[in-house]
Amino acid sequence: MTLEILQYGFMQRAFLVGILLAVIIPCIGVIVVFKRLSLIGDALSHTSLAGVALGLIIGINPIIGAMAASLLAAFSIEAIRKKIPRYSELSIAIVLSVGVGLAGVLSGFVKNAANFNSFLFGSIVAISDFETALVVGISILVFLAFIFLYKELFYIAFDEQAAELSGVPVRLVNTIFTILTAVTVSVASRTVGALIVSSLMVVPVATAMVMARSYKQTVIWSVIYAVAATIIGLFVSYYAEIKPGGTIVLTAVALFLLALLSKWLRQRFKSSKMKGAANESV
Amino acid sequence: MAADCAIEVKNLSFGYADVLLMDSVSFCVNKGDFAAVIGSNGTGKSTMIKLLLGLLTPLGGEIHLMGEELSSFHRFSKIGYVPQNSGSSAGSFPATAEEIVLSSLYSQIGFLKIPNRRHKKMVMEALESVGMRQHARSLISELSGGQQQRVMLARVLVNDPEILLLDEPTVGIDAGAVASLMEILHKLNIGKKVTILMVTHDLSHVSPYLNRVLCLSDRNFAEDTIPPELIVHAHAASHEFRHEHVHCAACEHPHDSEHCVACTHTDESGVEL
Numbered sequence: 001m002t003l004e005i006l007q008y009g010f011m012q013r014a015f016l017v018g019i020l021l022a023v024i025i026p027c028i029g030v031i032v033v034f035k036r037l038s039l040i041g042d043a044l045s046h047t048s049l050a051g052v053a054l055g056l057i058i059g060i061n062p063i064i065g066a067m068a069a070s071l072l073a074a075f076s077i078e079a080i081r082k083k084i085p086r087y088s089e090l091s092i093a094i095v096l097s098v099g100v101g102l103a104g105v106l107s108g109f110v111k112n113a114a115n116f117n118s119f120l121f122g123s124i125v126a127i128s129d130f131e132t133a134l135v136v137g138i139s140i141l142v143f144l145a146f147i148f149l150y151k152e153l154f155y156i157a158f159d160e161q162a163a164e165l166s167g168v169p170v171r172l173v174n175t176i177f178t179i180l181t182a183v184t185v186s187v188a189s190r191t192v193g194a195l196i197v198s199s200l201m202v203v204p205v206a207t208a209m210v211m212a213r214s215y216k217q218t219v220i221w222s223v224i225y226a227v228a229a230t231i232i233g234l235f236v237s238y239y240a241e242i243k244p245g246g247t248i249v250l251t252a253v254a255l256f257l258l259a260l261l262s263k264w265l266r267q268r269f270k271s272s273k274m275k276g277a278a279n280e281s282v
Numbered sequence: 283m284a285a286d287c288a289i290e291v292k293n294l295s296f297g298y299a300d301v302l303l304m305d306s307v308s309f310c311v312n313k314g315d316f317a318a319v320i321g322s323n324g325t326g327k328s329t330m331i332k333l334l335l336g337l338l339t340p341l342g343g344e345i346h347l348m349g350e351e352l353s354s355f356h357r358f359s360k361i362g363y364v365p366q367n368s369g370s371s372a373g374s375f376p377a378t379a380e381e382i383v384l385s386s387l388y389s390q391i392g393f394l395k396i397p398n399r400r401h402k403k404m405v406m407e408a409l410e411s412v413g414m415r416q417h418a419r420s421l422i423s424e425l426s427g428g429q430q431q432r433v434m435l436a437r438v439l440v441n442d443p444e445i446l447l448l449d450e451p452t453v454g455i456d457a458g459a460v461a462s463l464m465e466i467l468h469k470l471n472i473g474k475k476v477t478i479l480m481v482t483h484d485l486s487h488v489s490p491y492l493n494r495v496l497c498l499s500d501r502n503f504a505e506d507t508i509p510p511e512l513i514v515h516a517h518a519a520s521h522e523f524r525h526e527h528v529h530c531a532a533c534e535h536p537h538d539s540e541h542c543v544a545c546t547h548t549d550e551s552g553v554e555l
Contacts, residue, residue: 151391152393212376
C-alpha cells in the first residue's frame with residue numbers, strides 16, 4: 001500500500017530534494033559549527049536574498065543570482081576573518097548587515113513580490129524540474145567533496161595552524177569549502193527558505209553533539225537527525241496543512257529538546273543507580 | 283652554521299608595528315638538548331617559537347632547523363609543536379583522543395587519502411607512549427587537563443619528531459600531572475634523543491630535567507641600544523641531567539630582567555658543574 005502523500009509527483013520531489021539537502025546541510029554545518037562560525041548560514045542566506053531580488057529585477061534565474069551573491073558573501077567573510085582573526089564572528093555580522101540591507105532595498109524594486117517571498121520561507125513542494133536537477137547535482141558534488149576532504153576538513157576545524165604546518169593545503173580546502181557552503185545555502189534557500197536554512201545547518205549538529213561519542217558519530221548523527229526532521233516535517237506539514245520549511249526546522253528543534261531530555265534522564269538514572277549501589281555497600 | 287645545532291638562530295630581529303621585540307638574537311640549541319626558554323611576560327618567548335616555525339616573519343636574521351635554512355625547510359612533521367593551552371582549547375571539540383592524534387598523521391597519509399591499519403597502529407603506539415592508550419576512544423572534553431596535554435603530546439609524537447617545541451605545557455595542570463608529563467619528556471630526550479625547547483614559567487618543577495636554560499629579557503629594545511640578553515649556558519650532553527640542579531637568577535626573579543644574567547648548573551651537593 002502506498003501512502004497517499006507519496007502518490008503526488010510534487011511530494012515525491014519534495015522528499016527527494018528535502019532528504020538530499022538534509023544530508024549535505026549538516027555536513028557543511030559540522031565544520032561551520034566547529035570553526036565557530038555558526039551564524040555563517042544566516043549571513044549567506046540573507047545575502048542570497050539580495051541575489052534573488054537582483055535576479056528577479058534584471059530577469060535572470062533567481063537561484064543563479066542567489067548563488068552569485070552567496071559566493072561573494074562567503075569570500076568576503078573569509079577575507080574579513082583573516083584581517084581580524086581574534087574577532088572572526090564580526091566578519092559574519094558585517095556581511096549579514098550588508099546582505100539584509102541590500103535585500104531590503106532591492107526587494108522594493110521586485111515586481112512579483114510572491115516570487116521573492118517564496119525564497120524567504122522556501123517552497124519545497126513547488127520546485128521545478130530544473131531546480132530538482134540542480135539540487136541533485138549539487139548534493140552529489142557536496143557529499144563527495146565532504147567524503148574526500150573529510151580528514152582535511154576535520155584537521156582545519158580542529159587546529160588550522162597545525163594543519164598548515166602538516167602540509168594540508170589549507171587555503172585550497174578552505175576555498176573549496178567556502179564555495180560548497182555558498183552553493184548549498186543558495187539552493188537550500190529556494191527549498192527550505194533563506195530564513196530557515198541556517199537553522200538546519202546548526203540545530204541537527206547541536207542535537208548530535210548531545211549524544212555523539214566522537215567526531216565521526218557527530219557527523220553521522222547530524223545527518224540522521226536532519227533527515228528525520230525533514231521526513232517528519234514534510235509528513236506533518238502535509239497532513240496538518242502548514243508550511244513545510246518552518247515545520248522541518250521546528251521538528252529539528254523538537255528533536256534537539258528530546259535529545260537534551262533523554263540525556264538528562266539517562267544521567268539521573270545513572271546517578272540514582274550509583275547512589276543505590278553506594279547505599280547497599282554501606 | 284654549527285653542525286651540532288638542531289636549532290640555530292642568528293641575529294634575529296622581530297617587532298610589531300613600531301615596537302622592536304627582539305634585536306639581533308642569536309643562539310644554538312644542540313641536538314639532544316632539553317632546553318627551557320624563560321623570561322618575564324611580553325619578552326617574546328612564544329613569539330620566538332612561532333618564528334622558529336615560520337608562523338611569523340622576522341624583520342631580519344637567519345633561522346636554521348636541523349641544518350636547513352627555514353625558508354627551504356619542509357620537514358615540519360619532524361618538528362612537534364604543542365602550542366600554549368592546546369589541551370584546554372581542544373577540550374571543547376567533540377573528538378576522541380584517537381581522532382585527534384590520527385589527524386596529525388596527515389603528512390604520511392596524504393591529500394585525499396584514507397588512513398589505513400598501519401596509521402591506526404601508529405596512533406595507538408603514540409597514545410601508549412604517553413600512557414593514554416586506554417583513553418583512545420574517550421572524548422577529549424572528558425579528560426582532565428593533564429590527560430588532555432598528554433594527548434596533545436601524543437599528537438606530535440605520532441610523527442616521530444626530532445625536535446619538540448612546547449609552549450607552556452605545564453600551565454593549568456596539577457603538580458602530579460606536571461611530574462608525569464616531565465617524565466615522558468625526559469624519556470624522549472634521553473631514550474630517543476629528541477631535542478626539546480620548552481617555554482615555561484614553571485622552572486621549579488621542570489629544572490631537574492633540563493640541561494639548558496635560555497633567558498629572554500624584557501627590555502624595550504626600540505629605546506634601548508643594549509642588545510637582548512639571550513643567555514645560554516650549556517653543558518656537555520653526556521651529563522645525567524636528571525640529577526642536575528639548574529639555578530638561574532632570572533628564575534628567582536622572573537619579572538626583573540636585571541637578574542636575567544646567567545644560568546649555572548650544579549650537582550646535587552650544589553657544586554657548579
